[in-house]
Amino acid sequence: MDDCCAVCAEPLEWVAYGPCLHREVCSTCVARLRFICDDRRCCICKTDCNLIFVTKALGDYTRVVNDFASLPSEVREGKVGSYWYHEDMNAFFDDVDHYKMIKAMCRLSCSECDKGEEQQNDGSRRQARFRNIGQLKGHLFHRHKLHMCSLCLEGRKVFICEQKLYTRAQLNQHINTGDSEVDGSESERGGFMGHPMCEFCKTPFYGDNELYTHMSTEHYTCHICQRQHPGQYEYYKNYDDLEIHFRQQHFLCEDDACLAKKFVVFQSESEMKRHNTMEHGGRMSRSKRNAALQACTMAIFSF
Structure with missing residues (x-):
């Protein structure tokens, strides 16, 4: 694989590298990384490469710039000495045709017009x-x-x-x-079967990660069910729907103050009774309250 790009695995025809001198990645992948992702690190060693050099990949005969400080410092887009400089990539090219090709790829253009090579009245390309x-x-x-x-x-x-x-x-x-x-x-x-959609909002998302982020921030899951069944996620459109689930499947405190707080729900009846005794047992005598707490505690441990 020495003659293939370490990122896309395509034949390595043009190479782009920084001061770390790793010459295993093609100029297109480096341009995509720097221009689209705004990532200026070397793909191999993750060293920050503010400036890069692009040249023909010729194996052991690939042109090497060992001292990047020797490259022109005050530059602008276009020809600079014996090189061509591309501002968006902060890169020097030693081949004008490849420079123009990469620059065209980074340009905001209409691919349909580019394919058609539309002509102006004077015959020049527009x-x-x-x-x-x-x-x-x-x-x-x-x-x-x-x-x-x-x-x-x-x-x-x-x-x-x-x-x-x-x-x-x-x-x-x-x-x-x-x-x-x-x-x-x-x-x-490559296995793509459409963009996943939120069943509640009827909104599609780019991928599963984006959908998961949306579901986690805009909708609700039951924390009790997640503890009981790790890795299984059932979502509810809003808290009202989740509260119905709490009431049907678990033990929801129906006290007005607890309903206002939300998520005051328990896995077992004994936990619910303990909560009621602790939070809402103000009218009970101390002896009855202690007896109730002791009974609830024993029930929880036996459960």
């Missing part, structure tokens, strides 16, 4: 420029009747030009089942 993703999405809809999946746009760590484009029907199929024509074959989808 490249539409967009200030933000909203403008690009508007252009895709009004010009091409196409959509990007907003969930993939946020969750997939790829360049804009790598995002898939869907018709409205294809987008709905992509979200619901993941097997639209654009998503490719079953092997190409």
Whole structure:
């Protein structure tokens, strides 16, 4: 695997590396990491690499810059001495064509227009420029009747030009089942079966992690059931639904003050009686209260 990228496993044709000199990752993966994820660490040793160098991968003959301090310090986008500098990656290239290719991948552009190579009246190629993703999405809809999946746009760590484009029907199929024509074959989808949806809000999320975060913050689970059945999660839309579950399956304190506090619920009847004696037994005599507590304690331990 020495001739393959350590991240994507594709043939290593162009390499990008920092002062740590690890030359095992391709320039596309490094560009994606630095531009999309805003992560400037080396993929191999996790060393912060503020500046990187991009060159042709030629095995033992790969061009090596041992002293990054020797590279120009005051730079701007474009040609700098014998190199080309890309601001978004903070990278020097020694090949102008590869520099232009990576720069194009980082550009906010319409892939449909790029494929069509639209021509102006004078025959020159026109490249539409967009200030933000909203403008690009508007252009895709009004010009091409196409959509990007907003969930993939946020969750997939790829360049804009790598995002898939869907018709409205294809987008709905992509979200619901993941097997639209654009998503490719079953092997190409890699097990993707649509974006998971919250059954209460009817809102889709990018993946299971995002759905879990939503369910944990916006909806409710029973802490008693979780103790009894670790790893099993049953969610309730709101606390009112959870309170019904408490009342039907467990022992909920029906005192107005406890109902207002919420979550005053017990696993066993003996625990409930102990709570009532401790919190609501103010009218009992001391001897009756102590006797009740002793009985509850014995019942809890026997349970």
